[in-house]
Amino acid sequence: MRPNLILHVIAKFVIPLIILFALYVQFHGDFGPGGGFQAGVIFSAAFILYSLVFGLETAEKIIPHHWLRILASLGVVIYAGVGIESLILGGNYLDYTLLGSNQIAGQHLGILLVELGVGITVAAAMLILFFAFAGRGRE
Amino acid sequence: MIDVVVDIILLTFLATTSIAIMRMTNLFAIVMLFGIFSLLSAGLFVVMDAPDVAFTEAAVGAGISTVLMLATLALVKRPKEPYYDEAPRAHRAWLPLIVVTITGSALVYGTWDIPNFGSPDAPSQTHVARFYLENSMPDTGVPNTVTAVLASYRGFDTLGEVTVIFTAAVAVLLLIGGKRPKPALRSKDEEAQDEA
Numbered sequence: 215m216r217p218n219l220i221l222h223v224i225a226k227f228v229i230p231l232i233i234l235f236a237l238y239v240q241f242h243g244d245f246g247p248g249g250g251f252q253a254g255v256i257f258s259a260a261f262i263l264y265s266l267v268f269g270l271e272t273a274e275k276i277i278p279h280h281w282l283r284i285l286a287s288l289g290v291v292i293y294a295g296v297g298i299e300s301l302i303l304g305g306n307y308l309d310y311t312l313l314g315s316n317q318i319a320g321q322h323l324g325i326l327l328v329e330l331g332v333g334i335t336v337a338a339a340m341l342i343l344f345f346a347f348a349g350r351g352r353e
Numbered sequence: 354m355i356d357v358v359v360d361i362i363l364l365t366f367l368a369t370t371s372i373a374i375m376r377m378t379n380l381f382a383i384v385m386l387f388g389i390f391s392l393l394s395a396g397l398f399v400v401m402d403a404p405d406v407a408f409t410e411a412a413v414g415a416g417i418s419t420v421l422m423l424a425t426l427a428l429v430k431r432p433k434e435p436y437y438d439e440a441p442r443a444h445r446a447w448l449p450l451i452v453v454t455i456t457g458s459a460l461v462y463g464t465w466d467i468p469n470f471g472s473p474d475a476p477s478q479t480h481v482a483r484f485y486l487e488n489s490m491p492d493t494g495v496p497n498t499v500t501a502v503l504a505s506y507r508g509f510d511t512l513g514e515v516t517v518i519f520t521a522a523v524a525v526l527l528l529i530g531g532k533r534p535k536p537a538l539r540s541k542d543e544e545a546q547d548e549a
Binding site for chain 1: 493
């Protein structure tokens, strides 16, 4: 692929901003619009932009495939794990109240962890989809 | 007042985009227009005070699915020019036209009974929404009610959704992921080297 200077410069400038925005949407989802789903998609969009501009091989060096598979599973494990943790603490499944010292703190921590799990799974799943489709045309 | 103006402009653009999509035969251009269509819908959701939905529509509809459709298009394109043209139409459009007209008029008929947008008597306002709006702040301390419902009240549903996304990724990996073996391209001495 012939390198395009303008694309490279703009992408390098924009990608950190996209990732920062994804983190904002992820961890500010309790207060503003957004949450794990949106943050995961925005996060993966940054990496998709990177691989569109710099090539698939370079992007695969940054996030190898086996990492993505582990991350996609890890998100579901975090989510289900929060549920099991609340079971162990004596509550119902996914009842976050017992996770913290009082109800508000517990709910807050639970929602934060659960959204983190959603974000990780969605971001990894979107990247898996993209790499699966894009990598097939290379052969 | 300004809402109405923005609504009319966005809906005009939506109609224009869909007519353009119907008239075109270049699949590459159609995919790009689908992205624009999603972005315009996201704008409409913002006007209707649903920023969470608009977020998802803009990120998934306009962003990811456009990229995935382009990737698919690159896989199934024709071997020589024109790469991205639709196959020529082999049938008359009468049957689809009749189906679309009947479905469309049924939908328009259905909208007559829908309460006005934002009406306090709408079933969506009188059912559980009131409970969530009143209790989500004291229960969870999360100002964004959408997040409170999604992650706390309906946490089990969301766990299911995450599992669905995970399953989709696994299914795609199983179907088209990974390296395909290419036995025809490997010569005998390479295989001998591998075995050694």
